[in-house]
Amino acid sequence: MSNMDESIPDYKHYSLAELLEAKSTIDKEAFPERLAIIEQCIAQFDTHSAAQQNASENAPPAKALRSVPVRFLGNGREFFNIWIVNLLLTIATLGIYSAWATVRNNRYLYSNVEIDGHRMSYLATPKQILIGRAIGVLLFASYYVLSVLSPLLSGLLLLLLFALTPMLVCMSIRFRMRMTGYRNVRFGFTVRYGRAFVVFVLYTLLALITFGILYPLLFKKIDEFIYENMTYGDAEFETDLSTGEYFLATIAAGVIAGVVIALLFGVSIGAGAAAFSSADDAKPISQFFIIGMLLLYMIALAISSSFYKALIRNHIFTNTQIRNVARFDSKVSVMGLIYLRLTNLALLVCTLGFGMPWIKVRSARFFARATTVEVLPGYEEVIASAEESANAIGDEVSSVFDVDVAIG
Amino acid sequence: MFKRQGQFYPQGGSKCIEVEVHLHEAGELRLVNESENLDILQDLKDCHINPKLGDIPRELSLPNAGLLSIAACTELDVWLAGSSGASIDKLERSSWLILTSVLLVPLLLYGLFKYAIPYAAIIFADAVPDAAVSVASQQTLKTLERTVLDPSKIDQAEQQALMDYWQTVLAQMPSTDKQFNILFRDSSRLGANAFALPDGTIVFTDQLVELFESDRALLTSVLLHEIGHVEYQHSMRLIAETLVATVALSYFFGDVSSLLEFFGGVSNTILQNQFTQDLEWEADNFALSHLEQVGLSNQAFADAMTKLAEKIGEQSQMDSILQSHPLMQERIQNALEANQKKR
Numbered sequence: 227m228s229n230m231d232e233s234i235p236d237y238k239h240y241s242l243a244e245l246l247e248a249k250s251t252i253d254k255e256a257f258p259e260r261l262a263i264i265e266q267c268i269a270q271f272d273t274h275s276a277a278q279q280n281a282s283e284n285a286p287p288a289k290a291l292r293s294v295p296v297r298f299l300g301n302g303r304e305f306f307n308i309w310i311v312n313l314l315l316t317i318a319t320l321g322i323y324s325a326w327a328t329v330r331n332n333r334y335l336y337s338n339v340e341i342d343g344h345r346m347s348y349l350a351t352p353k354q355i356l357i358g359r360a361i362g363v364l365l366f367a368s369y370y371v372l373s374v375l376s377p378l379l380s381g382l383l384l385l386l387l388f389a390l391t392p393m394l395v396c397m398s399i400r401f402r403m404r405m406t407g408y409r410n411v412r413f414g415f416t417v418r419y420g421r422a423f424v425v426f427v428l429y430t431l432l433a434l435i436t437f438g439i440l441y442p443l444l445f446k447k448i449d450e451f452i453y454e455n456m457t458y459g460d461a462e463f464e465t466d467l468s469t470g471e472y473f474l475a476t477i478a479a480g481v482i483a484g485v486v487i488a489l490l491f492g493v494s495i496g497a498g499a500a501a502f503s504s505a506d507d508a509k510p511i512s513q514f515f516i517i518g519m520l521l522l523y524m525i526a527l528a529i530s531s532s533f534y535k536a537l538i539r540n541h542i543f544t545n546t547q548i549r550n551v552a553r554f555d556s557k558v559s560v561m562g563l564i565y566l567r568l569t570n571l572a573l574l575v576c577t578l579g580f581g582m583p584w585i586k587v588r589s590a591r592f593f594a595r596a597t598t599v600e601v602l603p604g605y606e607e608v609i610a611s612a613e614e615s616a617n618a619i620g621d622e623v624s625s626v627f628d629v630d631v632a633i634g
Numbered sequence: 635m636f637k638r639q640g641q642f643y644p645q646g647g648s649k650c651i652e653v654e655v656h657l658h659e660a661g662e663l664r665l666v667n668e669s670e671n672l673d674i675l676q677d678l679k680d681c682h683i684n685p686k687l688g689d690i691p692r693e694l695s696l697p698n699a700g701l702l703s704i705a706a707c708t709e710l711d712v713w714l715a716g717s718s719g720a721s722i723d724k725l726e727r728s729s730w731l732i733l734t735s736v737l738l739v740p741l742l743l744y745g746l747f748k749y750a751i752p753y754a755a756i757i758f759a760d761a762v763p764d765a766a767v768s769v770a771s772q773q774t775l776k777t778l779e780r781t782v783l784d785p786s787k788i789d790q791a792e793q794q795a796l797m798d799y800w801q802t803v804l805a806q807m808p809s810t811d812k813q814f815n816i817l818f819r820d821s822s823r824l825g826a827n828a829f830a831l832p833d834g835t836i837v838f839t840d841q842l843v844e845l846f847e848s849d850r851a852l853l854t855s856v857l858l859h860e861i862g863h864v865e866y867q868h869s870m871r872l873i874a875e876t877l878v879a880t881v882a883l884s885y886f887f888g889d890v891s892s893l894l895e896f897f898g899g900v901s902n903t904i905l906q907n908q909f910t911q912d913l914e915w916e917a918d919n920f921a922l923s924h925l926e927q928v929g930l931s932n933q934a935f936a937d938a939m940t941k942l943a944e945k946i947g948e949q950s951q952m953d954s955i956l957q958s959h960p961l962m963q964e965r966i967q968n969a970l971e972a973n974q975k976k977r
Contacts, residue, residue: 410643608648
């Protein structure tokens, strides 16, 4: 006790947490010079922590500069004009133009998203889309033909595709991320094939072996894999998901689906029995009946999947951040999402598909409104290599691996 | 010269500098921000201009410098258009083209699915090698025998008598390169039914023979219908049509979305039923045009359909509404009309 005055604690070797504790507990009147040293050390820590990424686990969460909404500025009418003209060109060219159409449609949807005064951008070139489509169509067609000719060979192909799934999924995510830009910096995805194999093959098998009980765990592992490996320029994503949340969302969605299907099925059987009392009339009604069943199924799916989607999206957004760049928040309401899905379905059916542009715009607006972004201090300091700069002309940058194989 | 406010993103990072952009008549632009000490003079010729699209901001890539984004406005569009020429944007804004598209898209899709795809399917069916067809057929038969078909319980002598009769019927048919192999199988699951596999295997269920009370004329009219399926290569055509239609649908509307899967599902069901019904009509007409040749009248076909229609009426309603055959009444009418024409 007596030598307390003489020996000044070695603050330089304190951790930031210890320093902060010392600062709050120290007798400021008695030891003004120690307080100064502590504050000096803390200040040093602050400048260091920006550079030392490992330190972030100990550091308190960075203070957000501002919290900004996500806004979607497109409108259905404008998008319809773009969509329909491109669709006509696609059909007239027997599908070849579809790659160009996709780029224009996506550019419209991406560039109308505004966050903090800056737009998102869609950076894929038609050529990249075309190659991906060609591979996808070829794979699908060969599988279909094989499945008719020889179940054995098609089984082998399916097995091969299953084994290749991790790679294809990684490539697909990577493509989608790399084709997304913000503030002239591309998003990215660090491909880890080994980890992808564990998640997509081993966890899938595990879920199957346990009769689906572990499906929520699989869903969580997949989301974790995706969000942990995303990047924005040189900034990395961090995510901390909870398995419990996935079990909750999956079970709830399953129960809701069961209840809704049972209810709808009961009603439809009653109606069906009444409608088909005479065999002669049955044929023209049969197609309506099949469509009706599909519709009921879709309604059940819309309701239960809305529940899952809302819960999980909110969970992922609140628990994911781009280190020192941004934190996210999502407040999707289950009822709001069910309403959106059901009205979209009605719109699609009533317009025979022509309402698609409005559906996309409504959905984009809905999810934008539910989302907030907290801007963190490092948002202007993200470094993008020549490849990661969005403005680098596409063809020079795109490697052969930048392909999104469109399956199914 | 006119001025606009713009956002300049220097290459290599996420920094953004608000700039005043001076756009000169000579196709030169100048980016100025005094507080950042920024002053860039750039020839538009060397820039990559992102094509105009809707009302999204116009973006310019400055070589090795960065990206410039300026809110869209007519004056700027005109200034930028000087170097980029014609654009798809003009088409997307043309009222007459939009209107034309609204009319033409459904028409073209209809034509595509109604004529182009079935036509392509015929070409495909012709191109499939016989060996592949035979392998596929035998695989299908094996699968069916494991699941819904049991050995026939019909008396061996009766089977033989029918077979012998059909040999004479087949001999009277126009020559064909197909080998027909007729089988009897018991199937409570399929009920009164007959089907053909692409390699010429034709299966009658015991239940159908019972329903027709072994009447040769009725059974033969069904046989001719099934031979029609084989001769026109309907199985392969159906496969090709379904495949191409699926790919085409996902290709045209395929910006992945769960709603579209639903849309695709519905249209596939409708399409497949449509394809199937067309094929059934073809097989019917094949049978009707050959009945006389083998010494039978079209009345036999009409009778066979009538019996089947009565049977279907008795069957559970679920079964009947899921069948893809055309309206029984229409088919009977078709047979009777063909009958009258001949007289």
